[in-house]
Amino acid sequence: MEQVNENLEIAKRGHVNSLTHDELELYEKVKNIYAERVHVGCTSCNYCMPCPKGVDIPLNLSLLNDVYMYKNLEKPTGNYKFLKGKRMSAGYCNQCGDCEKNAPKTLK
């Protein structure tokens, strides 16, 4: 509740065009850094699913993006092993191409 009240107080002070030029510049800079690190532009819309081989495509792509975003293999590797144990990892893909036909974005 304390956090909700704090957020409400902050929201009361915010208004349209309240960011300074420097703040907007910083926002753009940070946004571009994140955008450059995204490896696959997957939004987890799930239109590529279901995969006939059981691959959880959005989750595999999310793990791949985590590797590039955080430049850290440890956590994504652990999660990938979990997916592999559930037979949902990209390693089970037989490249049938169904997901690429159904996805609104390119998955390559």
Ligand code: SF4
């Ligand atoms: S190519 Fe086929 S088997 Fe591979 S992830 Fe896409 S739908 Fe699944």
